[in-house]
Amino acid sequence: MGSTSASDKHPVGVIGAGSFGTAVANLLAENGEVLFYSRRQEAVDIINKERINNGQTIHPNIRATSDLQEITNNCYLLFPSVSSDSFRQVMQGMAPFLRPDHMMIHCTKGFDIKLEPGKTILDKDIILKPSDIYTMSKVILEETCVKRVGCMSGPNLAREIANQHPAATVIASKFEEVIREGESAIRSKRLQVYSNHDIYAVELAGVLKNSMALAAGALGGLGYGQNAMAFLITRGLGEIIRLATAMGADRQAFLGLAGIGDLVATCTSPMSRNYTVGARLAKGETLQQIIDTSSEVAEGIKTVSISKKLADSTGIKLPIIQYIYKALFEGLNVEEALRYLMEYRWGYDADYM
Amino acid sequence: MLKSVIPRIKDWPINLIAQKRDKILQETISEAVLEFNKAHPTLSQLRDQLQKTLYLEHIRLRSEAWEVDPEDEKEFWGKVKKRLLQADPAHMDEDISKEQHQELLQDIMSRYANEIIGHFEPNMFWFARQLLVRVFARLFNSHFGGFKGIFNPQEKLKDKLIVAGPVEKLRNLSLKGTVILVPTHFSNLDSAIIGFGMDYIGMPAFQYGAGLNLFNSKIFSFFAGNLGAYKLDRRKKNPIYLETLKSYSKTNVLAGAHTIFFPGGTRSRAGNIETELKLGLLGTVMEAQRIHFEKNPANLAPKIFVVPLTISYHFVLEASSLIEDQLRRTGKEQYLVYDKPQTAGKGIWKFFWETFSKSTDITLSLSEPMDVFGNSLDEDGNSIDKLGNPVEIRSYFVNKGQLKADDQREMIYTQMLGDKIIEGFFKNNVVYSSHVVSFVAFELLKKKLDYPDLFTLMRTSDEDREIDWDTFKTSVKRVIDELYVLNNKEQIKLSPHMTTKELDEIIELGITNVCIYHTNLPILRTKEGNITSEDLKLLYYYHNRLIGYGLHKCI
Numbered sequence: 058m059g060s061t062s063a064s065d066k067h068p069v070g071v072i073g074a075g076s077f078g079t080a081v082a083n084l085l086a087e088n089g090e091v092l093f094y095s096r097r098q099e100a101v102d103i104i105n106k107e108r109i110n111n112g113q114t115i116h117p118n119i120r121a122t123s124d125l126q127e128i129t130n131n132c133y134l135l136f137p138s139v140s141s142d143s144f145r146q147v148m149q150g151m152a153p154f155l156r157p158d159h160m161m162i163h164c165t166k167g168f169d170i171k172l173e174p175g176k177t178i179l180d181k182d183i184i185l186k187p188s189d190i191y192t193m194s195k196v197i198l199e200e201t202c203v204k205r206v207g208c209m210s211g212p213n214l215a216r217e218i219a220n221q222h223p224a225a226t227v228i229a230s231k232f233e234e235v236i237r238e239g240e241s242a243i244r245s246k247r248l249q250v251y252s253n254h255d256i257y258a259v260e261l262a263g264v265l266k267n268s269m270a271l272a273a274g275a276l277g278g279l280g281y282g283q284n285a286m287a288f289l290i291t292r293g294l295g296e297i298i299r300l301a302t303a304m305g306a307d308r309q310a311f312l313g314l315a316g317i318g319d320l321v322a323t324c325t326s327p328m329s330r331n332y333t334v335g336a337r338l339a340k341g342e343t344l345q346q347i348i349d350t351s352s353e354v355a356e357g358i359k360t361v362s363i364s365k366k367l368a369d370s371t372g373i374k375l376p377i378i379q380y381i382y383k384a385l386f387e388g389l390n391v392e393e394a395l396r397y398l399m400e401y402r403w404g405y406d407a408d409y410m
Numbered sequence: 411m412l413k414s415v416i417p418r419i420k421d422w423p424i425n426l427i428a429q430k431r432d433k434i435l436q437e438t439i440s441e442a443v444l445e446f447n448k449a450h451p452t453l454s455q456l457r458d459q460l461q462k463t464l465y466l467e468h469i470r471l472r473s474e475a476w477e478v479d480p481e482d483e484k485e486f487w488g489k490v491k492k493r494l495l496q497a498d499p500a501h502m503d504e505d506i507s508k509e510q511h512q513e514l515l516q517d518i519m520s521r522y523a524n525e526i527i528g529h530f531e532p533n534m535f536w537f538a539r540q541l542l543v544r545v546f547a548r549l550f551n552s553h554f555g556g557f558k559g560i561f562n563p564q565e566k567l568k569d570k571l572i573v574a575g576p577v578e579k580l581r582n583l584s585l586k587g588t589v590i591l592v593p594t595h596f597s598n599l600d601s602a603i604i605g606f607g608m609d610y611i612g613m614p615a616f617q618y619g620a621g622l623n624l625f626n627s628k629i630f631s632f633f634a635g636n637l638g639a640y641k642l643d644r645r646k647k648n649p650i651y652l653e654t655l656k657s658y659s660k661t662n663v664l665a666g667a668h669t670i671f672f673p674g675g676t677r678s679r680a681g682n683i684e685t686e687l688k689l690g691l692l693g694t695v696m697e698a699q700r701i702h703f704e705k706n707p708a709n710l711a712p713k714i715f716v717v718p719l720t721i722s723y724h725f726v727l728e729a730s731s732l733i734e735d736q737l738r739r740t741g742k743e744q745y746l747v748y749d750k751p752q753t754a755g756k757g758i759w760k761f762f763w764e765t766f767s768k769s770t771d772i773t774l775s776l777s778e779p780m781d782v783f784g785n786s787l788d789e790d791g792n793s794i795d796k797l798g799n800p801v802e803i804r805s806y807f808v809n810k811g812q813l814k815a816d817d818q819r820e821m822i823y824t825q826m827l828g829d830k831i832i833e834g835f836f837k838n839n840v841v842y843s844s845h846v847v848s849f850v851a852f853e854l855l856k857k858k859l860d861y862p863d864l865f866t867l868m869r870t871s872d873e874d875r876e877i878d879w880d881t882f883k884t885s886v887k888r889v890i891d892e893l894y895v896l897n898n899k900e901q902i903k904l905s906p907h908m909t910t911k912e913l914d915e916i917i918e919l920g921i922t923n924v925c926i927y928h929t930n931l932p933i934l935r936t937k938e939g940n941i942t943s944e945d946l947k948l949l950y951y952y953h954n955r956l957i958g959y960g961l962h963k964c965i
Contacts, residue, residue: 133809133810152797153797153799157801157802157805157806158809158810158811186960202785202795204826231822232818232819232822233816234818234819
């Protein structure tokens with residue numbers, strides 16, 4: 058951590074004013090000035106005047122703007138934190154203003170998947186290959202001239218960060234330089250930062266864990282305790298690693314904060330959207346009922362569908378994923394699914410290492 | 411034949427650089443010494459490296475001496491040993507010891523640089539070109555009869571050696587910056603064929619590295635040594651040699667030499683398109699581009715252009731020995747040689763004869779030129795993004811307004827460039843009928859026999875190798891259909907014969923062509939009309955040309 062951080066002289070940009078974007082902006086603001094982008098002028102005005110966003114108080118070092126170019130002109134270091142559904146579109150919009158000396162560290166745990174028009178990832182007849190899956194860093198590289206790309210991932214529940222609880226995160230990038238800049242911009246008394254060069258694995262870990270959060274919700278919904286949860290987390294990690302390996306990633310990162318760390322945090326956090334979907338499913342609601350009464354589709358539903366389709370096309374066995382899929386999309390009763398899993402012949406314990 | 415971009419050979423960059431031989435040598439050595447000291451800053455580190463180099467060189471001299479090695483080789487390394495003993499810091503003042511180590515390093519690098527450096531002789535180039543054209547003319551003459559061939563050899567040559575892709579753009583760019591051509595590598599003839607192909611489209615000559623072993627041949631040495639080939643010695647893997655080689659390459663690229671690098675390092679053993687590149691020399695290209703920006707104002711800095719090139723042959727001269735080598739490496743004890751491997755020694759003439767006299771051709775397929783960061787270029791060589799907006803690539807070397815070297819950063823950029831090159835190889839791979847029939851036949855056998863590994867498959871008896879004709883034909887059809895889909899997505903290219911001929915013709919053409927050269931036929935039809943193979947290793951080799959496209963799903 059040197060004293061010549063990007064935040065010393067130049068503000069750091071945060072793109073996207075959702076709850077995690079706001080938490081990140083507040084973290085960055087502790088070390089220097091932050092320019093905070095929201096595409097809605099209304100939201101910008103509220104942030105700047107009332108100093109509050111998504112229930113989080115806004116740090117005095119933060120200034121919001123709806124002018125992308127203002128951010129790209131003034132910042133070298135940018136933290137995009139927009140949903141994976143609109144990530145590509147936002148990057149396309151930013152592309153004309155970006156320069157090769159920009160660095161981007163994204164905070165989005167999601168995939169971008171190019172599908173034929175009219176198709177969604179939840180459709181049953183879609184065939185997915187690992188090469189169809191774009192992580193956010195790949196989207197940045199594809200859509201913009203920025204090469205120095207990184208991601209921030211780990212057990213970082215926005216609400217806890219907003220409440221100033223201590224936490225640790227991983228900044229992953231192939232570039233030492235990006236890790237260095239990112240770390241000195243965001244590290245603080247309440248956020249410990251670790252580095253990793255394997256950005257692809259860290260990105261995969263951040264997304265693939267969502268299915269397990271949903272399964273955890275189902276276990277919770279059925280009223281089971283910690284033995285069952287530990288069973289799920291451990292074997293779930295095994296499935297995540299097997300799938301990620303089939304997608305071309307290395308294993309190591311999955312044993313770190315962005316892997317097991319994030320998995321534990323998500324599976325044991327009953328407030329999350331994924332967990333709630335699982336719990337409602339366990340209580341007998343159908344997927345359609347759940348979707349109809351939610352403001353947006355929980356990431357975990359998409360992840361289950363993606364994981365299952367990748368398992369099919371790569372020929373690997375993922376029993377937990379398969380049965381959550383059946384429970385979600387094929388009307389299999391959750392208790393029934395669990396019974397199948399209990400009868401499944403697992404074999405050797407830590408067989409994924 | 412296209413008109414030369416720079417009419418007089420004397421004005422070609424390669425010749426202008428050859429005129430500055432001493433300067434290039436000096437820069438190579440001083441730059442190599444500088445970089446080496448940067449990586450090994452202490453005396454004990456330098457001493458370790460010198461000892462290691464001495465040790466490796468002793469082993470080389472004992473186990474792998476070549477005719478081309480200079481006579482005083484033993485003497486030189488004997489002296490190095492003596493000097494290294496004398497300079498032991500345990501017995502003298504450290505500063506004096508340091509100085510003596512530096513002198514030693516300098517002397518070794520100077521010896522290496524003098525060995526590596528290539529030479530270019532414009533008259534020799536002119537002579538070689540005339541000679542080659544005559545040779546081709548002779549070949550056509552014997553085949554087509556009469557005098558027609560003699561008087562119009564280039565007409566026929568046009569159909570035999572096809573340079574496809576953005577030829578005009580490449581010609582333009584060669585005047586605006588330094589072109590680094592990065593081809594796939596299948597055969598020892600690649601350099602010669604690419605050299606001829608580039609001359610054919612009017613490009614000024616390229617520098618390229620040729621294995622020092624080739625210089626054991628006096629004829630090769632005489633020609634290549636005067637046509638811009640510099641010498642690479644694969645036996646020398648010591649750190650001092652590698653640093654000198656890198657420094658030589660960087661110095662030349664900085665001087666503006668259009669250069670051919672085979673980024674795969676050696677010929678593809680398995681017959682596949684390279685998916686792993688050796689990034690060492692490519693890294694010097696990245697470094698050279700940064701140095702250009704350090705030394706010049708942004709708008710005047712010379713630019714380096716990278717152009718991947720995929721070569722397509724129907725058959726490869728050394729296929730047998732290459733695939734033997736590959737199987738031995740990957741199979742280890744699983745790989746037992748039952749038959750004596752077929753020797754590849756039918757010679758270069760036979761290859762040319764077969765290639766140019768029978769109905770077969772070679773394609774050099776150029777990818778779209780790019781800058782060292784993989785950005786597209788406009789006609790003037792300016793970098794542009796996806797939407798056509800200009801990209802100031804100088805800024806890739808800049809952090810918060812400061813342009814400076816960062817080895818780790820440049821290493822990652824080089825990896826990214828490597829990925830772009832591989833992408834180019836695959837996208838511009840021109841599929842021949844011979845590739846398709848080999849691919850389908852091998853995949854069908856694999857599926858039919860369902861053996862757990864490749865090596866059991868290789869030992870399948872003759873009668874088990876037969877594939878029913880209808881199955882074969884249907885599979886070929888399916889693969890071709892999929893190739894069309896990939897072609898529409900711009901993920902592969904199809905040779906004209908693949909798109910103009912009927913299915914039966916394509917299959918026949920493929921079988922005939924892949925077999926032209928080999929004694930044991932990789933693929934043939936039985937009396938009953940079914941498909942079989944006399945040499946599964948070769949079939950596997952030719953099959954590998956189409957792996958990496960997911961085509962096995964069509965079988």
